[in-house]
Amino acid sequence: MRYKFCPKCGGRLILNENRELSKPVCTSCGFIFYQNPTVGVMGILIRDGKVLLGKRRRGNFKGQWCFPGGHVEWDEDVYEAARREFVEETGLNINITAVYTVLSDYGSIHEQFRRLHNLEQQNAIIWFLVKEIDGKLVAGDDIEEVEFFSFSEVPILAFPTHEIVLKKLKDEHLIL
Template sequence: MATVQYCSSCGTKLEKRTIDGDERLACPSCPFVHWGSYSIGVGALLKRDGKVLLVRRAQEPGKGFWTNPGGYIEQLEPIERTIEREVLEEAGIVSRAVGVLAVRDQPRDIHNVYVAFEMEYVSGEPTPDNYEVDAAGFFDAEEMAAMNVAPFTKWLVNIALNGEAAGLKKDEATELPLKQAGLFKIATSVTV
């Protein structure tokens, strides 16, 4: 895998420097430090009538597996809008992100963090995009037992169907002055 060689701010060749006890690539001409390469994925756990929305992947990775709809965030797109867009694109369902049910952390060459959202059904019937996915539908646990469901999706579906805690809920009432910040929290009875 290729590593970053030049400063993304000024174009100067980066040099190795010890910063906060770790060797990092840093610019000798400006304050830029390359902290690493990251990707953030999102997934939807959308229930309707006791069934969970799944899509069958038409492309690698995971071609032929049934998974929950999902994808990667865009640079300037709020994370909850990303998952709402992905559900609409992949499955034709209008939905709304209401909470966070699970997080997966995978340190690797490009460090991946995956956020699984609890979704609220708004409208539509499952319709695959016939590009990324070739089938879509709502399925119960019995139906899924006979399907080629990806292992990570099985783990997520178990949380969606059998989780005992409410997860992190979207904070709609915050007064924090943060533009486009998606804030999710556990339920609280007192505001400080």
């Protein structure tokens, strides 16, 4: 249980064990605190067999690389979120051409890689294939450097899910 107090009234949360999946419930107002994974969106831009990655500027994974992307905001369309995150981090405006894959960054992924994405956060991530429209390639927001890599050139990646997608791109001959 990640939270102790009700976000609506400040009452104490307890776990309601009567339900199939136990969820925190407020002892004052009855509010059920749903704890669901959030939605992440990532863009895959390939140029001449190389894929665009960004180097993280801060946080626990500072200095490690990842695909450009981020979280979908409340009330934000997932495609719009992917375009917004991509231009914020890379300076490039993009069109989304296809959904490439969808992954959960918890559960079996953790067991398989034996390293954690983030215990405090669980995400369902949608990976989009994208095409450039315009803009100038320049790192922004939480990213300090952007660069295209072939598979063998890729530096240390921040997250297991990103490694899975990178390998899939290589296996399917989408990158060199």
